[in-house]
Amino acid sequence: MIGLIALRWILGLVVMVCTGLMGRILAGSVRERPRQLAVLQASLARMETSICHGMMFLPEALEELAGVTPGPVRYLFLEAAHLLVQEELPMALAWRRAILAARGYLVFTRDDERVLLMLGNSLGISPRDDQIRHLTAAKSQLARLEAEAREKEQHLARLYHALGWAAGVILILILI
Amino acid sequence: MNLAKDVQDSILEVRIRQGRPLSVVNSKGIFFVSPAGRLTVSAQTAYKVSWEDCRMTLQLMTRSSLYMVQDQLLSGFITLPGGHRVGISGTAFVEAGDALNIRHMAQFNIRVAREVIDAAQDLLPSLLDEQGRVRSTLIISPPGCGKTTLIRDIARQLSKGQGGACRHNVVVVDERSEIAAVRRGEPQMDLGPATDVLDGYPKVSGLMLAIRALAPDVLITDELGTREEAQAVVEAMTAGIPIVATIHGNSWEKVRLRPAGALLADFKVFQCVVILSRRNGPGTLEQIKRLD
Numbered sequence: 001m002i003g004l005i006a007l008r009w010i011l012g013l014v015v016m017v018c019t020g021l022m023g024r025i026l027a028g029s030v031r032e033r034p035r036q037l038a039v040l041q042a043s044l045a046r047m048e049t050s051i052c053h054g055m056m057f058l059p060e061a062l063e064e065l066a067g068v069t070p071g072p073v074r075y076l077f078l079e080a081a082h083l084l085v086q087e088e089l090p091m092a093l094a095w096r097r098a099i100l101a102a103r104g105y106l107v108f109t110r111d112d113e114r115v116l117l118m119l120g121n122s123l124g125i126s127p128r129d130d131q132i133r134h135l136t137a138a139k140s141q142l143a144r145l146e147a148e149a150r151e152k153e154q155h156l157a158r159l160y161h162a163l164g165w166a167a168g169v170i171l172i173l174i175l176i
Numbered sequence: 177m178n179l180a181k182d183v184q185d186s187i188l189e190v191r192i193r194q195g196r197p198l199s200v201v202n203s204k205g206i207f208f209v210s211p212a213g214r215l216t217v218s219a220q221t222a223y224k225v226s227w228e229d230c231r232m233t234l235q236l237m238t239r240s241s242l243y244m245v246q247d248q249l250l251s252g253f254i255t256l257p258g259g260h261r262v263g264i265s266g267t268a269f270v271e272a273g274d275a276l277n278i279r280h281m282a283q284f285n286i287r288v289a290r291e292v293i294d295a296a297q298d299l300l301p302s303l304l305d306e307q308g309r310v311r312s313t314l315i316i317s318p319p320g321c322g323k324t325t326l327i328r329d330i331a332r333q334l335s336k337g338q339g340g341a342c343r344h345n346v347v348v349v350d351e352r353s354e355i356a357a358v359r360r361g362e363p364q365m366d367l368g369p370a371t372d373v374l375d376g377y378p379k380v381s382g383l384m385l386a387i388r389a390l391a392p393d394v395l396i397t398d399e400l401g402t403r404e405e406a407q408a409v410v411e412a413m414t415a416g417i418p419i420v421a422t423i424h425g426n427s428w429e430k431v432r433l434r435p436a437g438a439l440l441a442d443f444k445v446f447q448c449v450v451i452l453s454r455r456n457g458p459g460t461l462e463q464i465k466r467l468d
Contacts, residue, residue: 091240124240
């Protein structure tokens with residue numbers, strides 16, 4: 001009988017730790033998204049310079065970006081450059097595949113991805129002025145999404161954190 | 177689609193036209209390509225080029241960086257690594273008589289560049305005078321007869337000091353990157369050990385720069401066309417530097433009727449004219465004419 005009660009408590013604790021960790025992960029992704037969006041905007045500004053002034057081909061521009069971009073966003077550029085050079089894919093397809101692969105390590109929402117996909121459909125297929133226009137448009141859309149993400153961060157990060165632990169406590173009460 | 181190796185080796189040009197059959201040109205004429213990658217004379221059974229094919233072709237040729245070749249595109253061609261020239265046409269958006277932008281690029285003519293070592297072997301003795309100095313020479317032929325291949329080998333042999341010539345400092349003004357196929361500063365074609373390449377330089381400024389800065393023994397350039405380019409060649413001649421150049425045409429008499437040709441004739445720039453054809457394949461030597 002005592003063993004059964006102890007088992008219930010142990011299982012309850014495990015459940016609580018799990019839900020608490022889930023809350024932490026969700027809160028972490030809410031905190032991480034505005035950071036990644038900010039890094040992405042800075043990278044696109046650098047890409048603009050590479051295209052406009054650096055006179056670089058897109059694969060080299062992407063490789064260079066991958067070298068200087070901090071955090072996991074760099075892998076987005078690295079993957080796109082790899083697909084362009086090694087697989088010889090056109091830019092739109094390489095970019096789409098890189099974005100899909102990035103779901104494993106970036107915390108972008110579908111809205112963020114939509115902006116990036118639209119940019120990928122225009123990159124490399126028009127004259128320089130037009131490229132700059134598309135990059136500028138993408139940066140301003142990402143800035144708006146970043147501002148929204150920062151607002152959400154303030155409300156949601158603590159909420160997810162607290163909800164994770166609260167859900168654990170409730171489950172323990174129900175189970176025990 | 178994969179073409180057989182022997183078919184690939186024989187191709188001189190590939191023609192990609194949206195909505196029309198894929199075709200190639202070899203020494204035997206124009207052929208179409210079947211969906212299985214075989215040559216055929218039937219346009220009906222040939223592979224039809226789609227919009228997606230054209231889009232993909234353009235992206236691969238420009239390395240997904242059309243902005244890098246936008247100025248070249250307005251001239252109607254780009255040069256691929258290896259010196260292959262691609263003529264590209266579509267719909268031009270024109271303002272005040274100038275082509276401002278080209279949209280719907282749907283026609284590509286890929287001219288395969290080939291390095292033929294010793295292509296100038298038979299010709300070279302005729303280009304040298306009794307003292308072994310190079311005679312200024314104009315090579316004339318319609319497109320696709322091997323002018324570029326020939327001057328590439330002339331540069332190589334003069335630079336190496338082959339064919340009875342002593343070693344020369346050669347400067348190649350390669351406006352279209354076809355002669356040397358420079359990639360990241362290094363010629364992909366063998367132009368010999370004593371050759372400087374002015375890659376991508378317009379002929380007029382390139383010739384002037386070469387005269388002023390590179391002290392060439394011989395100047396080599398491709399496809400003279402405008403009067404300004406002919407004027408630059410005259411400048412080189414008056415500076416005492418022999419020049420080997422090419423021009424489109426099929427005879428010296430007809431070339432002289434054009435403004436550039438008339439100027440070259442008036443100043444007696446060239447001592448030798450070489451006429452090429454593709455009667456027995458590209459590079460057929462039709463005539464060597466001495467003008468001095």
